[in-house]
Amino acid sequence: MKPRTLYEKLWDAHVVADLGAGEALLYIDRHIVHEVSSPQSFVAMRAKGRALRRPETHLAVADHAIPTRQRGTIDDPLAASQIAELEANVREFAVPYAEVNGPEQGIVHVIGPETGFTLPGTTIVCGDSHTTTHGAFGALAFGIGASEQSTVMAAQSLRQTRAKTMKVELVGTRHPLVFAKDIALALIAKIGANGAVGHAVEYVGPAISAMSMAERMTLCNMTIEAGSRIGLVAPDEATYAFIKGRRLAPKGDLFAQACKYWDTLRSDPDATYDKVVTLDLAEIVPQVSWGTSPNQTLPISASLPDPAEITDHSERRETEKALAYMGLEPGAPLLGTPVSHVFIGSCTNGRIEDLRAAAAIALGRKVAPGVKAIVVPGSMATRKVAEFEGLDRILTEAGFEWRFAGCSMCVAMNDDRLSPGDRCASTSNRNFEGRQGPGGRTHLMSPAMAAAAAIAGHIADAREYVA
Ligand SMILES: CC(C)[C@H](C(=O)O)[C@@H](O)C(=O)O
Numbered sequence: 406m407k408p409r410t411l412y413e414k415l416w417d418a419h420v421v422a423d424l425g426a427g428e429a430l431l432y433i434d435r436h437i438v439h440e441v442s443s444p445q446s447f448v449a450m451r452a453k454g455r456a457l458r459r460p461e462t463h464l465a466v467a468d469h470a471i472p473t474r475q476r477g478t479i480d481d482p483l484a485a486s487q488i489a490e491l492e493a494n495v496r497e498f499a500v501p502y503a504e505v506n507g508p509e510q511g512i513v514h515v516i517g518p519e520t521g522f523t524l525p526g527t528t529i530v531c532g533d534s535h536t537t538t539h540g541a542f543g544a545l546a547f548g549i550g551a552s553e554q555s556t557v558m559a560a561q562s563l564r565q566t567r568a569k570t571m572k573v574e575l576v577g578t579r580h581p582l583v584f585a586k587d588i589a590l591a592l593i594a595k596i597g598a599n600g601a602v603g604h605a606v607e608y609v610g611p612a613i614s615a616m617s618m619a620e621r622m623t624l625c626n627m628t629i630e631a632g633s634r635i636g637l638v639a640p641d642e643a644t645y646a647f648i649k650g651r652r653l654a655p656k657g658d659l660f661a662q663a664c665k666y667w668d669t670l671r672s673d674p675d676a677t678y679d680k681v682v683t684l685d686l687a688e689i690v691p692q693v694s695w696g697t698s699p700n701q702t703l704p705i706s707a708s709l710p711d712p713a714e715i716t717d718h719s720e721r722r723e724t725e726k727a728l729a730y731m732g733l734e735p736g737a738p739l740l741g742t743p744v745s746h747v748f749i750g751s752c753t754n755g756r757i758e759d760l761r762a763a764a765a766i767a768l769g770r771k772v773a774p775g776v777k778a779i780v781v782p783g784s785m786a787t788r789k790v791a792e793f794e795g796l797d798r799i800l801t802e803a804g805f806e807w808r809f810a811g812c813s814m815c816v817a818m819n820d821d822r823l824s825p826g827d828r829c830a831s832t833s834n835r836n837f838e839g840r841q842g843p844g845g846r847t848h849l850m851s852p853a854m855a856a857a858a859a860i861a862g863h864i865a866d867a868r869e870y871v872a
């Protein structure tokens with residue numbers, strides 16, 4: 406048999422019907438549902454009088470619109486109606502639901518793995534572009550649209566076109582304060598926001614094997630920002646250790662059997678990829694986005710671009726436009742840019758490891774006067790662990806607000822948002838105009854860098870905050 410990549414193995418294992426010309430009907434194992442992208446798919450199901458083919462393969466949660474200041478009442482009428490609609494839909498269609506006030510509520514891409522819903526070797530879809538996150542477990546996971554969601558609900562399958570393959574090889578040793586977020590941003594800066602379009606990306610190399618599942622998830626999460634719908638890491642012992650004992654994970658003998666199968670989910674040694682990119686981690690320093698696309702990212706030590714020095718016409722226009730929106734001076738240093746807000750959270754960086762990194766910087770320090778800094782755990786389970794570890798106390802003593810779980814300031818779909826002109830150091834994944842609120846300015850970075858910005862009151866180098 407021809408050597409195959411992990412992506413090709415996952416694809417082949419789910420083909421229900423080969424439709425030719427690279428297209429196939431794929432079996433879909435799992436579907437995660439949130440309040441913003443699912444309403445139309447339930448409307449379509451109802452209109453056609455259909456039931457869910459396998460209700461137990463879906464998992465719903467409210468995350469985008471939900472307020473994170475308090476739990477209980479939802480004051481915003483739009484958020485309240487979105488969540489009420491989700492709750493009516495899950496009741497009507499018997500969809501398993503991680504309740505708003507329950508222990509498993511959180512961001513879709515955080516709770517999937519935490520509950521054991523996300524498993525290696527499965528196909529996982531969600532009406533959400535950051536479904537790439539689940540690829541960190543060796544699952545074939547991708548975002549879909551509303552009509553595709555109703556197809557999955559009714560038929561448990563989807564027509565898909567096979568992607569090309571791209572290997573991202575991480576070599577070299579990184580500085581301890583260089584995180585998966587820095588690697589992801591550096592990769593996107595290198596290959597561009599469209600650099601991986603049409604490709605399924607697989608991350609390989611010793612640095613990947615040494616990464617926590619949280620960091621693998623951060624990398625796969627950001628893969629969509631390079632234009633790829635699929636990010637993958639082959640499952641290994643760290644994956645199995647993460648999954649073992651989770652509520653929905655296979656138990657006992659079944660778990661051992663599953664691990665045996667999961668062991669086969671590796672790219673064959675001779676498998677070839679359509680594209681290969683190598684990143685030397687020794688060359689990567691903490692990264693900060695300065696513009697309105699994640700590829701407009703620079704090392705913390707760099708100065709902002711100067712359009713006068715850019716010869717390519719369209720690149721010059723884009724740079725001018727981004728600098729103007731961001732209110733930044735051409736050629737000025739990135740370091741020292743004042744911030745008004747700091748957001749630590751999201752499905753990119755709202756996991757326990759992220760909160761620990763932020764707390765390590767915040768310990769014994771104070772948020773700079775005039776800076777509003779919020780820490781929003783990615784899930785209620787993460788929040789509970791953080792509180793057990795005392796991270797909430799470290800952070801609140803430093804002056805950060807400690808919140809309930811949700812997407813929060815990652816996306817202006819709830820009551821946490823920037824006002825025009827606000828500048829935010831953010832651990833989220835998108836920085837387009839208005840993403841965090843109309844006129845708001847976003848700088849993407851790691852949790853350690855965001856915590857350092859909160860303490861300094863301006864964009865700072867987290868490496869200077871470790872004794
Ligand atoms: C609202 C949702 C559909 C959207 C997505 O697809 O990713 C959101 O999660 C985002 O991060 O922009």
Ligand code: SF4
Nearest residue numbers: 535751752812815816
């Ligand atoms: S945290 Fe942000 S990126 Fe993640 S699902 Fe929510 S809105 Fe999308």
